[in-house]
Every structure is written in C-alpha cells, then in structure tokens.
Amino acid sequence: MRGRGDNRRRLLALAVAVAAIVATLGLAACGDDTVGGGGNEGEVTTAEGGPAKGDLTISNWPGYIDPGKNGTVAEFEEETGIKVDYIEDINSNDGFFGKLQPQLEQGESGGRSVFVVADYMAKQMHDLGYLQEIDHADLPMVFKTLSPGLRSPAFDPERKFSVPWQGGMTGIWVDTAKAPDIRSVNDLFDPKYKGRVTMLDELRETPALVMLAEGVDPAQASADQWLDAIDKLGDAASSGQIRRFTGNEYTEDLTAGNIVAAIGWSGDASLIENENAEWRMPAEGCTQWMENMVIPVGAPNTAAALAWMDFVYRPDVAVDITEYVEYISPVQGVKQLLEKRGSELAESEIVFPTEEFTRNCTGQITPPDLERVNEAWQDVLTG
Amino acid sequence: MSLKQRLVPYWLLGPGLLWLVIFFVVPMYFMGELALRSGTLTTGFTFDWAWSNFPDSLSGHTEQIGRSFLYAGTATVLALLISYPLAYAIAFRAGRFKLLLLFAVIAPFFTTYLIRTIAWKTILSDSSPVVSVLQTLSLVPPDGRVLATSGAVIAGLTYNFLPFMVLPLYANLERLDLRLIEAAKDLYSSSRQAFLKVTLPLTMPGIVAGVLLTFIPAFGDYINAQILGGTGQAMVGNVIQSLYLNQRNYPEAAALSFLMMALILAVVTVYIRFAGTGAFMGDEDDGTA
Numbered sequence: 057m058r059g060r061g062d063n064r065r066r067l068l069a070l071a072v073a074v075a076a077i078v079a080t081l082g083l084a085a086c087g088d089d090t091v092g093g094g095g096n097e098g099e100v101t102t103a104e105g106g107p108a109k110g111d112l113t114i115s116n117w118p119g120y121i122d123p124g125k126n127g128t129v130a131e132f133e134e135e136t137g138i139k140v141d142y143i144e145d146i147n148s149n150d151g152f153f154g155k156l157q158p159q160l161e162q163g164e165s166g167g168r169s170v171f172v173v174a175d176y177m178a179k180q181m182h183d184l185g186y187l188q189e190i191d192h193a194d195l196p197m198v199f200k201t202l203s204p205g206l207r208s209p210a211f212d213p214e215r216k217f218s219v220p221w222q223g224g225m226t227g228i229w230v231d232t233a234k235a236p237d238i239r240s241v242n243d244l245f246d247p248k249y250k251g252r253v254t255m256l257d258e259l260r261e262t263p264a265l266v267m268l269a270e271g272v273d274p275a276q277a278s279a280d281q282w283l284d285a286i287d288k289l290g291d292a293a294s295s296g297q298i299r300r301f302t303g304n305e306y307t308e309d310l311t312a313g314n315i316v317a318a319i320g321w322s323g324d325a326s327l328i329e330n331e332n333a334e335w336r337m338p339a340e341g342c343t344q345w346m347e348n349m350v351i352p353v354g355a356p357n358t359a360a361a362l363a364w365m366d367f368v369y370r371p372d373v374a375v376d377i378t379e380y381v382e383y384i385s386p387v388q389g390v391k392q393l394l395e396k397r398g399s400e401l402a403e404s405e406i407v408f409p410t411e412e413f414t415r416n417c418t419g420q421i422t423p424p425d426l427e428r429v430n431e432a433w434q435d436v437l438t439g
Numbered sequence: 440m441s442l443k444q445r446l447v448p449y450w451l452l453g454p455g456l457l458w459l460v461i462f463f464v465v466p467m468y469f470m471g472e473l474a475l476r477s478g479t480l481t482t483g484f485t486f487d488w489a490w491s492n493f494p495d496s497l498s499g500h501t502e503q504i505g506r507s508f509l510y511a512g513t514a515t516v517l518a519l520l521i522s523y524p525l526a527y528a529i530a531f532r533a534g535r536f537k538l539l540l541l542f543a544v545i546a547p548f549f550t551t552y553l554i555r556t557i558a559w560k561t562i563l564s565d566s567s568p569v570v571s572v573l574q575t576l577s578l579v580p581p582d583g584r585v586l587a588t589s590g591a592v593i594a595g596l597t598y599n600f601l602p603f604m605v606l607p608l609y610a611n612l613e614r615l616d617l618r619l620i621e622a623a624k625d626l627y628s629s630s631r632q633a634f635l636k637v638t639l640p641l642t643m644p645g646i647v648a649g650v651l652l653t654f655i656p657a658f659g660d661y662i663n664a665q666i667l668g669g670t671g672q673a674m675v676g677n678v679i680q681s682l683y684l685n686q687r688n689y690p691e692a693a694a695l696s697f698l699m700m701a702l703i704l705a706v707v708t709v710y711i712r713f714a715g716t717g718a719f720m721g722d723e724d725d726g727t728a
Contacts, residue, residue: 150684150685151684151685153687154683154684154685154687155684157480157687183481184480184481251584251587251669293670293671294670294671296669296670296671298670299587299669299670300587300668300669300670301670308560312561312564312565312566312567313564313565313566314564314565314566314584314586314587427479427686430685430686431686434681434682434685434686435499437673437681437685438503438673438677438678438681439502439670439671439673
C-alpha cells in the first residue's frame, strides 16, 4: 500500500509539471514569434553564376528525363564533370511543397538546387520568398531557344525566377482493349466502369476537367461551381465508382490492368507498360500546363544549376528529352530535329499540339476562395 | 539521509529522463504550441491560444477515426490469431529449428516497410494469380477485386505489424515453465483446460504487450491505406497527412495528432486495467488479479 505522503508528492509533481507547461505556453504567447509567413521576404537573392563544377542535386517528377547510362543526365555529367544526383521525388505539387516548406522557411532546400514545379506552385514559392531570381546573362542558350510564346507568362512576366521544363495536357488515359468508347470525362462516371477508373489528386486538374465536361469554364467558375464539381467527385468516390485518387501511380494501375481508364498526363507513355494504353483528348477539352525549373533559396552550387538549365535548352539535348518523355518541349527547333531523325513523334499531336487540337483546353486555374475549395477537395481525397 | 544520498536515484534516472525530455517532452511541447496557433501559411501562424483547432480538427473526420479503430482493431485480432499458434509452435515444437524459424519470421522485415507494401500491390493486383485463385474459390466475387478494398488495408496492416505480435508472444512462451502444464495434466485437466487455465493466463503479459505494439502503430498508419486502399478507406493518419502536407493547416494537424494521442492513451489505459497486466508493468503481484 502506498502512503499518503507518496500521493501528495505525486500530486505536487503533477501540479509543477502543469504549471511549467502553462508558463512556457504563456511565455510563447507573449513573444511575437510567428511560424510561416514567408520569413525570407525582402531579401530576394539572385542565383550566383560562374564556372560550374562539383555536385548538383535535382528534384524532378518520375519519367521526365532519361536517367539511364546513355541518357541526358549522364551526358551532362560527362560534358561538364559535374556529378548529378537526379531524384524523382515529386509526385504532386502540393505534396512536394508541403514536404519541403518547413525547410524552405528556414532558407534551406534540403540540398537540392533545382526543383521542377507547375506555374502556380512556382508563383506561390516565389511569393513566399522561397526562390532565387535568375540572371538572364547566365542562361544564354535558354533565352536564345525558348519558344516566344513562353517568354512572358502571366505568373512571371520577365521569367525572373522560372525556366520552363516541359509542358503537357491533362486528359484521359484509356485502355483501348477494355474501354474503347471512353472519350469524355463524363464517360468515367458510367456505372459499367465502376471501380475501374482512377483520377488525379490535383485540385487544378480533376475538378477542372469535371467542370469542363459539364460545360462550365473553370477560368470563369465561381467557388460554388468548383464545390459542385467536387461534390460530384465525392459522390463518385463514396459510391466506389472512382477506385483511387493518384499522383503518378495511375501509370502502375494501367500497367497492371487494374483500371480501364484514368485521368492522367499526356506524356506518361514512358511510364505505362501496356500497349493498349492511349492518351485521349477529352471531347470537351483538357487542362494545359507548363512546369518550370526553379532554384530554391539555400540551393548549393547554383552555378551548376544554371549550367544544367542552359544545357537542357540546347536543341540537340532538348530533342533527346522530347524523344524520351514525349511531353511538350519549350525549346524551338525540336520538331525539325525530330523530322530529321525520322521520328514519328514529329507528327504527334500530343507532343506538338496544334491550336485546333487544344481549342477547348484551359490553363491550370486556381479556384476562388482557395482555402475552402481545397479543404472540400482534400475531404474528398481522404473520404 | 544526506541530501547527496537522496539525490542519487535522480542521478541514476538522469540518462533516461534526458532521453525522454529531448525526444518526447520537447517535441510534445512544440506540437502543443503549434496546435494553439492560428493563421495561414501566407500570413504566418501566430500563437493565440486557438483552442478551437481541437474541435475543428475533429469535425468531418470522425468517420476516419472510427475506421482507424476498426481497421487497426481487426488487424490486431488477426495478428494475434496468427501469431499465437506460430509463436507457440516455434517455442515448443520447433526443436533445433527454433532459431531458424524465428529468423524466418523476422527476415522479410529486413526489407523496408514501403517496398514490402508496394510488393503487395503487385501481388494483389486485379489480374494476378492470387486474385484469380480467390475468385475460383468464391472468396472474391468474379468481377471483384482485392486491391483498393478495406480487406486489403487490414491485410496490409496485419502483415506489416505481425512481428511486433510474434516476438513478445514468443519471448513470453519461451519462458513458460512446462512443468506447470505437466502438473495440470497430473491433476486430470484436459489439454484444452491446461491451455486455458495455465498457458493462457501465464502468457497474458505477452499478449498485452503484443496487442499494444500492434494496435498503436496500426492505428496511426497511413501507408497501407494509401498504397493498398482506395476511395473511402482513408484512415486518420491520411487525414493528418493531408492537413499537414496538402492543406498546410499545421495547427489543425497538430491538434488532431494530439487528440489521437490522448484517445489512444485513454483506450490503452482502459485496456490495461481490464487485461490486468501487473506482470507487464513489472508488478508481479497484480498480474493475475
């Protein structure tokens, strides 16, 4: 049996502990420290150029370059003597940002010198002070061969902090042997494909395509229209119509034959080992996007990062990348080089979309009332 | 007793306390402090005793919490049903293969958790031989699937946390004094009675330890639901991940984590009370009370 004194001492210890916690919390309340809020604002640095050597770490999405022995990364290493650590650790813009944000807030990039992110994410990172600016003088090849149409996008009119990597379209991947008739996003809601359809977990892709399919222009849509589209997706998710929401993993499901169709990215053929898989432009249009190389704050060896950016803009390098990844190249002259090589990609509407082909497409739109719409979307994803 | 003498036990506790402070108290403090902030990523999160984060973090997420209990609970029961006979066989029937079998239990876990879970995705894919066998046996409907179902998530949890159940059980069974079973039989108990009245009570500490070691990590797991699950199978871990990584609502994510810790603590306390685990807590007298 325990004595009374023992109990009293315990009580006292508990009281002291509680008091200590309350006191420290109180102290924190008095202090004016704030977490987040772009701690690096006002001191925008410019990436330092100069002779490039040493190590370079690049973060990119899977299937976005040939990382093999005879691929583009190896060629760069051989030519410059820079040792590249090329990591394919980006599976979604938001997820990647969420993972790195605490470090970026501290002015660190986790050892990475180049990220590849969508327009809106590059802008968001820039606004929070997480990116370094780029001196055009360090990138002679980029600004010689960059497509004129990409030189002054709305989010970065002077290309101060972003250099396009590849572009693409979001539409429907179809297993033509199993579901040859799917041509519209509406078809993905057909009960006969129940549980055999996946969709992307990106807010600016999936709900936007659903709106397009219902005749709503995402660029003009109100928050309520976004929420309606998200509701429709929520119902389809809870009824089991939609099997999963995915990042790049939909390519695995298509390869394994788990699904007959997916909302997916136009250039992912290199990741899908299924000869019946075909990317289709939805009848009602697609979303179009461009992804950018950016240099984060705290990036080591920015000279090598700049050398990398300039290297991939050499048309002979850019054409290799296009041939491997089958996305839309921002570099002029790639089409001619492909024709010279006799590649049928030169004729591909997916790699060189005409205006006619993309006439109904829209850019990546950030919804109004982002926080509320995103919360509703995340609730669908984790429903 | 001099002051010096009275301080000795605290000095001896020192390393343990220091460990707890650095790896438990300090992180808990930061998490608690974060849970009471409000704001957004762009404006910054300011500390203002925002208790509302706690109810807010629960709203709309009760279903996932219930699901986490169901999945983790089922996985724990399954793991126990698989592990007990397994540990029993290894402890008493394996003879010279004892160590080899024990190694076989642990060996798959030399591979990382993620790779093993992704491997299951391939094994259980819709057109895999495993699934067609299950379909032939009518365990899965002809047009049904295994992947992206609750069953797949529970199976993944069971598999991934199995060694946490097997090892404590084995350690406990191994120490069991077989003469006690012999004595029970001498007193005319059947094998079944001997098991229920002697073996089982004496291995209770192992069961309790195994259940805790399995249930607690399984409850907070999000990998299995993410990789093996589909829509409508997210667990509370997935919600916390989404709050933290995708909505960047750090305070609510911290608040929800806190609430889940409290909930688990409450459940475990009740469980330990009922399971009567004095022995597990190192207090032999209370063990069978």
